[in-house]
Amino acid sequence: MLPINETVRDLKPSGIRKYFDLANSMEGVISLGVGEPDFATPWHICEAAADSFKDGKTHYTANRGTLELRELICQYYQENFGVQYNPVNEALVTVGGSEGVDLCFRTLLNPGDEVIVLDPNYVAYEPAILMAGGKPVYITLTQENDFKLLPEDLKAAITPKTKAIMLNYPSNPTGGTMSKEDYAKLVPVFKESGIYIISDEIYAELTFDGQFCTPASFDEIKDQVIIINGFSKAFAMTGWRLGFLLCNAELSKQMTKVHQFIIMSAPTAAQIAAVQALKEGRHDILEMRKEYERRRNLICSRLNAVGLKTNIPKGTFYVFPDITSTGLTSDEFCMQLLEKKKIAVVPGTAFGVHGEGHIRISYATSYNNIKIACERIAEFVSELKEKEEAK
Numbered sequence: 001m002l003p004i005n006e007t008v009r010d011l012k013p014s015g016i017r018k019y020f021d022l023a024n025s026m027e028g029v030i031s032l033g034v035g036e037p038d039f040a041t042p043w044h045i046c047e048a049a050a051d052s053f054k055d056g057k058t059h060y061t062a063n064r065g066t067l068e069l070r071e072l073i074c075q076y077y078q079e080n081f082g083v084q085y086n087p088v089n090e091a092l093v094t095v096g097g098s099e100g101v102d103l104c105f106r107t108l109l110n111p112g113d114e115v116i117v118l119d120p121n122y123v124a125y126e127p128a129i130l131m132a133g134g135k136p137v138y139i140t141l142t143q144e145n146d147f148k149l150l151p152e153d154l155k156a157a158i159t160p161k162t163k164a165i166m167l168n169y170p171s172n173p174t175g176g177t178m179s180k181e182d183y184a185k186l187v188p189v190f191k192e193s194g195i196y197i198i199s200d201e202i203y204a205e206l207t208f209d210g211q212f213c214t215p216a217s218f219d220e221i222k223d224q225v226i227i228i229n230g231f232s233k234a235f236a237m238t239g240w241r242l243g244f245l246l247c248n249a250e251l252s253k254q255m256t257k258v259h260q261f262i263i264m265s266a267p268t269a270a271q272i273a274a275v276q277a278l279k280e281g282r283h284d285i286l287e288m289r290k291e292y293e294r295r296r297n298l299i300c301s302r303l304n305a306v307g308l309k310t311n312i313p314k315g316t317f318y319v320f321p322d323i324t325s326t327g328l329t330s331d332e333f334c335m336q337l338l339e340k341k342k343i344a345v346v347p348g349t350a351f352g353v354h355g356e357g358h359i360r361i362s363y364a365t366s367y368n369n370i371k372i373a374c375e376r377i378a379e380f381v382s383e384l385k386e387k388e389e390a391k
């Protein structure tokens with residue numbers, strides 16, 4: 001066989017998959033590994049899609065998505081996050097936030113362009129940058145700074161080759177957030193450098209403490225910002241594969257070209273479901289958020305009580321405790337916890353080298369499962385301590 005593309009060949013499979021596959025091959029495992037809501041999509045949203053089939057709405061839509069959906073998306077951003085976009089030429093409906101990530105890099109990058117990525121970060125960014133011919137450059141985030149991006153680190157990472165920075169707040173895997181005041185410190189650096197700011201806001205609705213802030217809300221840099229968002233997390237719609245991009249008209253036009261040739265248009269039934277979600281789904285978001293917050297409070301207090309130092313995340317459904325007190329590496333911790341206690345979590349290293357010393361725990365599972373899992377984690381940690389003391 002002739003050789004395939006070298007970048008694709010050299011991509012490492014996601015470090016999350018390995019644990020899923022292992023957990024699935026064992027009986028009785030409680031998984032705190034998954035990155036998707038455990039709630040089913042609210043029924044009124046499903047019904048809207050089902051009705052559309054009866055009405056014969058089974059064709060392509062406009063490449064950008066239906067105008068009705070784009071109008072609702074823009075209205076939603078205006079009402080909830082205070083930023084204005086034109087539904088006609090600044091909004092593009094995508095196949096999940098995932099397509100949005102890919103479109104950004106394909107559209108922006110020339111070979112060798114640098115993209116600043118925060119470490120730890122979501123697993124799909126680095127492969128997307130590499131496949132588009134770019135070069136990821138990392139800024140290390142720390143638990144002491146609550147995993148926030150600091151202006152001095154941003155300044156130091158920017159070079160003449162920097163094309164963009166990839167942000168994701170609230171963050172997968174750390175749960176970290178950035179407030180308006182935090183962003184205000186970065187704005188002069190963004191403005192001066194002129195780099196694109198790609199802001200993955202997929203967890204915006206899962207902000208528990210304080211207000212979600214998008215960097216696009218700063219007028220002086222709004223044109224540099226590309227917002228990635230979608231319906232997966234806020235509305236428990238992962239399987240519908242629907243997201244969107246908001247950015248200035250010229251960039252949006254260029255991204256729409258790529259989208260047109262690789263996707264044509266996002267699934268029609270999913271777009272109809274999303275219209276229903278935006279029209280009538282506000283209370284669903286609020287209810288789910290309340291439940292996630294209850295789980296977060298439980299898991300954080302239990303983990304800190306057993307000596308796994310855990311910042312209380314202000315958003316997402318992940319916690320990112322420090323496990324260094326156990327003397328194990330992230331991978332050892334996860335493997336032993338799975339084998340001995342049948343609890344699946346993900347090593348921090350799946351999200352970048354600076355995830356070492358941490359594990360990612362998802363609380364997108366029932367309150368009861370979290371209780372049991374915390375008890376088993378407590379047993380696991382105290383057995384490790386006893387072993388250490390007996391040495």
Ligand code: PMP
Pocket residue numbers: 035095096097098099122168172200202229230231232238241242243
């Ligand atoms: N960004 C982040 C940070 C995510 O965690 C995920 C899903 N795990 C996505 C993007 C992709 O979401 P989707 O394609 O389902 O919209």
